[in-house]
Amino acid sequence: MSIIDLARPDIVAMQPYSSARKEAAAQGVLLNANESPRSLLDGDEAGLALHRYPEPQPAELVKRLARLYGLPSDHVLVTRGSDEGIDLLTRVFCRAGVDAILHCPPTFGMYRIAAETQGAAVVSVPRTAASGFTLDTAGILAAVSRDQRIRLVFLTSPNNPTGDCVDGTFLGALLQATTNRAMVVIDEAYAEFCAEASAIALIAEHPQLAVLRTLSKAWAAAGLRCGIVLAQPSVIGLLQRIIAPYPLASPVITLALRVLQPDMQLRQQKLLQEIRENKKLLVSMLDKRSFVLDLWPGEANFVLLRVKHADRLLAHCAHHGVVVRGYAADPALKDCIRISVGSRQDLAALEQVLDDWALDDWKED
Numbered sequence: 540m541s542i543i544d545l546a547r548p549d550i551v552a553m554q555p556y557s558s559a560r561k562e563a564a565a566q567g568v569l570l571n572a573n574e575s576p577r578s579l580l581d582g583d584e585a586g587l588a589l590h591r592y593p594e595p596q597p598a599e600l601v602k603r604l605a606r607l608y609g610l611p612s613d614h615v616l617v618t619r620g621s622d623e624g625i626d627l628l629t630r631v632f633c634r635a636g637v638d639a640i641l642h643c644p645p646t647f648g649m650y651r652i653a654a655e656t657q658g659a660a661v662v663s664v665p666r667t668a669a670s671g672f673t674l675d676t677a678g679i680l681a682a683v684s685r686d687q688r689i690r691l692v693f694l695t696s697p698n699n700p701t702g703d704c705v706d707g708t709f710l711g712a713l714l715q716a717t718t719n720r721a722m723v724v725i726d727e728a729y730a731e732f733c734a735e736a737s738a739i740a741l742i743a744e745h746p747q748l749a750v751l752r753t754l755s756k757a758w759a760a761a762g763l764r765c766g767i768v769l770a771q772p773s774v775i776g777l778l779q780r781i782i783a784p785y786p787l788a789s790p791v792i793t794l795a796l797r798v799l800q801p802d803m804q805l806r807q808q809k810l811l812q813e814i815r816e817n818k819k820l821l822v823s824m825l826d827k828r829s830f831v832l833d834l835w836p837g838e839a840n841f842v843l844l845r846v847k848h849a850d851r852l853l854a855h856c857a858h859h860g861v862v863v864r865g866y867a868a869d870p871a872l873k874d875c876i877r878i879s880v881g882s883r884q885d886l887a888a889l890e891q892v893l894d895d896w897a898l899d900d901w902k903e904d
């Protein structure tokens with residue numbers, strides 16, 4: 540059985556759209572894409588060539604990402620953020636009204652949104668506060684073997700918002716259980732912040748494995764909207780059948796190449812070190828507060844905590860201009876707050892707001 544057999548038959552059978560830039564490289568006299576002969580912007584002296592469509596999968600960027608992740612270029616798909624990768628995977632592998640995804644809430648919300656948008660069912664194997672929000676690994680394996688509708692298993696490592704990583708031994712068991720059965724997607728949006736080994740090295744052995752990475756977090760470029768799907772070429776080929784013809788805009792491609800230049804790696808290391816240090820400060824700032832009932836420092840650039848009077852604390856922070864994440868709509872995260880690791884100044888502002896909050900005795904009860 541090949542991975543093609545797991546994909547939607549109509550996607551496999553469909554004749555994909557072939558864009559002008561895909562059919563012919565942007566060389567010579569270009570009269571094939573109904574573009575303008577010149578740009579209106581002086582900025583195009585800087586070489587953006589805005590009047591031209593960009594490369595569908597920019598070769599230089601793909602090459603640089605392939606080198607970064609230690610894979611051949613044909614294992615890389617660049618997308619408009621990881622959000623697009625999640626959407627593409629769901630649309631390729633889930634038939635509306637027939638197939639399902641599995642996810643483990645509380646987790647990143649876009650897996651569910653992508654599934655519901657596609658008309659796929661959502662099988663939840665929840666993490667419970669009582670178990671410290673750890674993955675129910677036995678529950679996941681049982682669901683995969685019991686429920687034949689499951690075509691995609693979404694796991695997040697480290698998880699948002701609980702910060703824990705997927706255990707390597709469990710991942711091995713899951714990959715065994717899903718062989719010829721379902722795709723496993725490991726979302727490593729926060730992987731650079733943790734010491735756990737990446738799942739990328741397992742792609743060579745497992746055609747049903749896809750790993751998601753992004754420039755939004757540790758590469759400090761959320762505004763670029765640049766995500767990456769890593770998988771064997773058969774999976775990448777399926778996603779390419781339905782991806783928008785030009786997912787990355789020309790300025791995004793140019794800036795992504797700048798962000799990934801070799802001299803930036805040193806800057807990135809400095810940034811990661813700063814975030815590690817600031818996270819220690821954040822944890823020690825929160826640890827000593829009596830209104831903090833639970834604290835999950837996790838392995839990423841945020842912490843999760845459960846507090847007394849969460850709604851009022853959130854409102855107090857917002858009132859003083861400090862915006863942290865609350866989960867009023869999610870009963871599984873009742874009274875929980877997620878705080879991103881910011882700069883020293885951000886942390887000082889947060890500390891001031893928390894000090895003010897702690898002044899009134901009733902909040903400490």
Ligand SMILES: Cc1ncc(COP(=O)(O)O)c(C=O)c1O
Nearest residue numbers: 620621622647699728753755766
């Ligand atoms: C686990 C996880 N995956 C993916 C994303 C989205 O990443 P991107 O900005 O590349 O779309 C986020 C954003 O917060 C996230 O937490």
